[in-house]
Amino acid sequence: MHIPFSEFIGFLNLNWQIVVMLAVGGFLIYLGTARNVEPVILIPIGTGILLANIPLGGMVDEGGIFAVLRNAGIKTELFPLLIFIGIGAMIDFGPFLERPYTILLGAAAQFGIFGTFFLAYLLGDGWLHVMNFSLQDAASIGIIGSADGPTSIYVSSVLGSKYAAAIVVAAYSYMALVPIIQPPIMRWMTTKEERRVEMPITVGLVTRKAKIIFPIATVLVVGLIAPKATPLIGCLMFGNVLRECGVVERLSATAQNELTNIVTILLGLTVGGMMVASEFLNPETILIFVMGVVAFALDTAAGVSLGKIMYLLSGKKVNPLIGAAGISAFPMSARVVQRMGLQENPQNHLLMHAVGANTAGQIASVVAGGAMLMLIPLFS
Amino acid sequence: MIDALWIVLLGMAIIFAVLGILLGMMILLNKLIKPNKTD
Numbered sequence: 001m002h003i004p005f006s007e008f009i010g011f012l013n014l015n016w017q018i019v020v021m022l023a024v025g026g027f028l029i030y031l032g033t034a035r036n037v038e039p040v041i042l043i044p045i046g047t048g049i050l051l052a053n054i055p056l057g058g059m060v061d062e063g064g065i066f067a068v069l070r071n072a073g074i075k076t077e078l079f080p081l082l083i084f085i086g087i088g089a090m091i092d093f094g095p096f097l098e099r100p101y102t103i104l105l106g107a108a109a110q111f112g113i114f115g116t117f118f119l120a121y122l123l124g125d126g127w128l129h130v131m132n133f134s135l136q137d138a139a140s141i142g143i144i145g146s147a148d149g150p151t152s153i154y155v156s157s158v159l160g161s162k163y164a165a166a167i168v169v170a171a172y173s174y175m176a177l178v179p180i181i182q183p184p185i186m187r188w189m190t191t192k193e194e195r196r197v198e199m200p201i202t203v204g205l206v207t208r209k210a211k212i213i214f215p216i217a218t219v220l221v222v223g224l225i226a227p228k229a230t231p232l233i234g235c236l237m238f239g240n241v242l243r244e245c246g247v248v249e250r251l252s253a254t255a256q257n258e259l260t261n262i263v264t265i266l267l268g269l270t271v272g273g274m275m276v277a278s279e280f281l282n283p284e285t286i287l288i289f290v291m292g293v294v295a296f297a298l299d300t301a302a303g304v305s306l307g308k309i310m311y312l313l314s315g316k317k318v319n320p321l322i323g324a325a326g327i328s329a330f331p332m333s334a335r336v337v338q339r340m341g342l343q344e345n346p347q348n349h350l351l352m353h354a355v356g357a358n359t360a361g362q363i364a365s366v367v368a369g370g371a372m373l374m375l376i377p378l379f380s
Numbered sequence: 381m382i383d384a385l386w387i388v389l390l391g392m393a394i395i396f397a398v399l400g401i402l403l404g405m406m407i408l409l410n411k412l413i414k415p416n417k418t419d
Contacts, residue, residue: 100406107392107399114388121384138384210413217405225398364399371394372387379383 013055017277025049025272031176038176041149041268045169048272059273066273069266074157074164074274079267080150081235086260087150088239089252091330091359093214097206099356101310102322106360108306109326110145110368112299116291117142117372123287131284137161139376141288144171145295146365147178147329153271154232155369159376165274166285170292178332181293185300186324186340194311195344197319199353208246215240222367229370236366299327303357325354328361 006012028046032039052060059066073079096102120141124133133141140161143152152171156164174181187195215237223230242252274280307323321340325333334354341350 097406097410100403100410103399103403103406104396107395110395111392114391118384118388122381126381126384135383139387206410207413210409213409213413214406217409218402221401221405222398225401226394360399363402364395367395367398368391371391374394375387375390379387 008056010055010057015277017281018053018055020281021049021053021275021277024275025053028272038172040264041172042176044265044268045172045272045275048269049275050272051269052273052276060276066270069270070274073263073266074153074270077154077157077231079263079270080154080157081231082259082263083150083267084232084235085239085242086255086263087362088215088236088241089243089255090260091236091240091243091362093211093240093359094206095352096356096359097210097214098202099353102326102353102356103360103364105303105306105310105323105326105357106328106362106364107326108323109299109303109357109361110364111302112145112295112297112327113142113365113368113372114145115142115298115302116145116295119294120291131287133284135376135380137163139372140164140167141291142295143167143369143372144174144288144292145299145327146368147171147175147296147299147327147333148362148365149175151232151328151365151369153267155372158373162279163284163288165271165280166288168271169275170289173289174292174296175329175332178296178327178329179336181296182300182324182333182336183340185297186304186321186336189301189304190308190320192344194308194320195340196348197311197316198345198348199317199319199322199350201349201352208244211244212241215244218363222363222370226367226370226374228373229367232366232369233363236362296327300324303327319348319350319353322350322353322357325357326361326364328358328365330358330362331355333361334358 025046028042031037032042058064117138120133121138123131136159140156140159143155149172153168156167219237222233239255303323303326304320307320310318311320321337325337327333337354338351341348
């Protein structure tokens with residue numbers, strides 16, 4: 001009697017690609033647990049990779065839990081939007097409202113999105129054809145520069161990129177690596193004198209009324225100019241209204257905790273579940289990770305460049321380092337700026353200024369995502 | 381390739397336009413709603 005063991009015994013179906021993916025999953029779990037690198041998202045993603053790549057496990061097959069979650073939460077863009085409600089409920093726009101000028105730093109620091117998009121498109125269908133990157137794929141790769149996981153998921157799934165999983169993992173991984181990627185660029189682009197500029201710690205008061213009007217007005221402004229950004233900015237600001245209105249504390253707490261936690265588990269597992277060896281291991285994936293570093297580097301360089309312009313225009317009153325916090329990796333990049341400022345001058349506390357730029361970057365990255373979604377169909 | 385350049389230029393223009401309007405709005409908001417002593 002012939003017994004087809006390979007049809008029901010998993011290890012008989014192992015190949016080197018599956019082994020590599022199992023190792024990647026294990027490595028992400030290690031990074032999360034042992035190194036405390038973005039554990040909240042990397043542990044679910046790592047576990048998702050392990051489960052999805054167990055031969056014959058069936059979790060990614062039609063009807064399997066990962067296929068169901070992917071259809072329900074990623075293809076519908078539901079998960080990233082729900083996460084945005086939670087993020088909105090967690091963000092205090094106070095430091096940003098006290099320093100409105102920081103919004104320009106947030107805007108400049110989105111250049112990495114478009115610069116990387118351009119490079120990816122040149123390598124793909126735009127010119128060299130060395131990679132299989134369409135206009136949509138290039139835009140999705142560029143969005144890694146938003147330094148924002150949910151925005152990356154949202155944009156890449158709306159554009160239907162075949163590299164969505166790699167893009168999301170790159171976005172989350174590099175957010176954790178901000179303290180490694182940013183400092184050399186910041187140091188290289190600024191002089192010691194610039195880094196030593198002290199900025200006053202102003203404790204300006206922003207009224208509750210202003211904090212409530214701001215998210216509502218932002219939704220109207222962004223939505224009416226870049227309507228494709230409405231789902232993202234709408235959910236972000238809805239969460240913020242819950243936080244600031246002061247009369248629905250239960251809802252605000254739920255958005256910040258239970259909602260965010262549940263969706264993060266589901267999102268992480270689903271993203272991990274998208275990283276199946278046969279689809280994930282290819283030269284394009286490796287290049288996407290390289291492009292991710294380029295995106296973060298360009299973001300940082302553009303933010304610091306505008307910081308330097310502000311330094312000159314303000315009569316050397318603005319420390320250009322705060323430009324690096326214009327990326328939306330909150331609060332990592334603000335902490336990097338604070339630390340570097342203190343290294344140069346122990347009296348120099350840049351944190352609140354950097355937090356202002358950082359929260360501005362959050363809004364700017366959403367607008368950038370909306371701009372990408374608006375422009376790509378026009379040129380496809 | 382020219383299309384991609386246009387996307388870069390228009391994309392950054394949209395970001396600065398939207399955030400520029402938001403900046404104006406915030407300045408206006410800060411002027412109109414001043415914190416009172418109880419704040």
